[in-house]
Amino acid sequence: MAVVERQIDASVERVFEVLSDGWSYSSWVVGASHIRAVAADWPAVGSKIHHASGSWPVLLRDETRVVACDAPTGWC
Structure with a gap:
C-alpha cells in the first residue's frame, strides 16, 4: 500500500473547520463532482452528505x- x-x-x-463544511466536500474528495444536499447537523455522527x-x-x-467524529474542539 502506498x-x-x-x-x-x-x-x-482550521483543517477540521474546512473538512466540516459539507458543501466543500467535492473540492477535497477525489471523484466527487457535486454536492446535492448536506445535513444541517453535519458532521454529527449519523449525518449525511448527498453527492x-x-x-x-x-x-x-x-x-x-458520518460513523465517528473526533473533533479537536467538540464540534461533532
Missing part, C-alpha cells in the same frame, strides 16, 4: 454518512 503525506500549514482546528461522482450523463448519486 503512503502519501502532505504537510498543511494550518492548525488542526454525485462522475460527469453527465453517467453520474453515480451516492451519500456519505
